[in-house]
Structures are given as C-alpha cells and as structure tokens.
C-alpha cells in the first residue's frame with residue numbers, strides 16, 4: 450500500500466496484520482509438503498494444524514471442523530454445490546447476500562427464493578418463517594437457508610441464531626457467510642447454530658486467497674474440488690501453506706481486533722457526525738440497525754459514488770462505492786435497493802470502512818479531502 454494513502458476500505462481487504470506477515474515469511478522458508486511423512490513435511494503440517502486451531506478458536510468451533518479453502522467464495526460455493534449434489538430443492542437467501550452466494554445459488558440448478566430485508570437492512574425471522582411455511586419443506590424436499598452475519602456494504606448484523614433455529618425446526622440446513630463479521634464482532638459457531646460458516650483471511654488482516662469452511666451441528670461436506678486426500682478428503686489440492694499460516698496468525702490476532710472495535714466505532718461515529726454537519730441531506734444507511742462499528746455506508750443524494758471514489762483516490766483517500774467486490778456495476782449496489790432506496794441513492798452510496806491501522810487523524814484527512822472534492826463536484830455541475 451502507498452504510504453501516503455489513507456486506506457479506508459478495510460471491508461474490501463483489510464491491511465495485513467504484522468503477525469500474519471511474520472507467520473507468512475516464516476512459512477515461506479519451509480520446504481515441505483504437509484502430506485509428506487519426513488521432517489520437512491511434518492513442519493508444514495504443524496503450521497497448518499496450528500492455523501486450524503487458531504481459526505477454530507476465533508469462531509469457537511472444533512479444529513477438526515475447519516476446512517481450508519481459497520477464500521470465502523470457495524467456501525460458499527462448496528456448500529451450494531454440495532446442496533445440489535445432495536438433492537436439496539430450495540435455497541432461501543437474503544436479498545443482501547454477497548455475489549459469491551447469489552451467483553452460486555443462481556447457477557446451482559436449485560430453486561432460489563429471496564428473503565426480503567427491512568429498511569434497516571435486516572432479515573426478519575417472521576419473513577423466513579412465512580417463506581418456509583409456504584414452501585413446506587419435507588425430507589423429500591429439503592431447504593438450504595443462507596444469510597450473512599454482517600453485510601459487507603452496510604455492516605448491518607443479522608439475527609442468525611434465530612434464523613438458524615427456525616431453519617432447523619423446518620428440517621433445513623443453515624449457511625452463514627461470516628466473512629465480514631469474523632474479527633469484528635464475536636463469532637461463536639455454537640451460539641449461532643449454523644451448519645456451515647464461511648470465512649476469509651483477507652477480511653481480518655490475513656492474506657488474500659485463503660479462507661475456510663467451518664462446519665457445525667455435525668454437518669458434512671461434499672467436496673467441490675476433488676483430487677488427493679488433503680483436508681481429510683473434504684478439499685483436494687496441496688494446501689496454500691503460506692496463506693494458511695497468515696490466516697491462522699491473523700485469526701489469532703483478531704481477538705485483539707475485537708478489543709479495538711470501540712476505537713474504530715469512535716472514528717466511524719466522528720466521521721458520520723462531521724458528515725451530517727457538512728451536509729444535512731446525507732443518508733446513513735442502516736444507521737439504526739445493529740451494525741459493525743468499523744463501517745459507514747452513506748449517500749449524498751445527487752452525488753455519484755463512482756465519481757466521488759475516483760476524485761478521492763486522486764486525493765490519496767481509498768474508499769469504495771458500495772461493494773468493491775462487485776465494482777463496475779453502474780446500476781449501483783443491490784444492497785440499498787433491497788433496503789428500499791431508489792436507484793439514485795443506490796448509485797450514490799459509498800462505504801468507508803476502518804481497520805486496525807487507522808487513527809483519528811485519518812477521519813480529519815478524509816473530511817478535508819471530502820469537502821474539497823464535494824465542493825469541486827458541485828461547482829462543476
């Protein structure tokens with residue numbers, strides 16, 4: 450990252466934690482395949498198993514239930530492809546799920562039903578209940594319900610334990626995309642009651658290209674990638690040793706990240722206060738819902754988010770328009786639309802997301818650049 454850039458796009462990819470960098474550099478020096486029985490192989494195996502314990506601890510899961518993947522997208526695709534292979538007939542997914550889930554579900558051949566969210570961006574348990582009653586799942590026609598723990602754009606947190614309970618009462622299985630939540634709020638596999646949890650290393654200070662699928666409630670995994678017997682035959686392919694080492698170390702350090710969240714929330718709240726003072730018309734999406742303390746998702750009506758992002762980049766401020774992972778969408782993000790906002794607001798929403806490396810001065814730097822850019826954009830109209 451350019452040293453002079455104020456990086457405020459940590460939900461797209463968090464800054465690498467020093468602990469993760471250190472573990473990855475050490476892992477690069479291990480010449481051995483974790484499947485080999487010799488000492489070099491055992492060294493690699495030890496690194497992977499340590500990381501597995503660290504990731505399990507982060508979500509209060511069992512190490513044996515952690516399967517390393519190439520990231521959140523692969524973890525989600527594994528569950529959906531597995532559901533199709535098992536003959537699951539219906540997927541119920543919230544309208545605000547990440548493209549990783551929506552695209553996988555749409556291409557799975559399984560009938561997809563959308564779960565509406567309210568104006569605050571939350572799935573209401575009653576809506577799930579009604580949909581399940583209408584579908585009337587049975588052992589012959591089972592369901593997979595998929596709802597994320599925290600939304601990547603708004604940061605809004607979903608009532609997963611309640612949704613999972615309703616799903617199980619209907620004989621269904623529950624997939625929770627915890628990619629954005631892990632490391633930002635406490636994630637407890639047992640309290641959530643999810644059958645599957647998807648995680649990604651680069652959202653919590655680890656490297657890109659590593660993630661995990663964690664199972665709970667005795668759920669099993671149908672492998673998406675077949676080949677050798679790695680990951681106890683649940684995900685084939687020689688393990689990404691360096692990535693997994695970094696993931697484990699970042700997961701270990703993420704407990705400190707949780708303690709740091711009030712500091713990030715202070716920065717986020719200061720930012721929103723100053724934005725409101727600057728422009729009374731500003732809309733903070735999901736403001737009154739429970740949401741991640743590091744995330745602000747807001748719109749200034751009439752100001753195009755994409756133009757703002759580019760203009761701020763020229764001022765060395767990195768933020769994103771809606772979801773960075775689905776950038777290029779000129780129609781705007783699906784998340785504000787699902788929350789009931791119109792296309793103009795959807796095209797105006799931007800996301801500022803803080804990380805462990807940010808300090809209060811970054812808020813001042815952002816506000817200074819934002820004011821300059823906004824003035825310029827308004828004068829050019």
Ligand code: PLP
Nearest residue numbers: 520521522547549601628649774
């Ligand atoms: N789910 C959510 C909520 C995300 O924010 C992302 C990444 O942006 C993903 C899934 C995909 O994770 P990965 O980048 O590890 O494939």
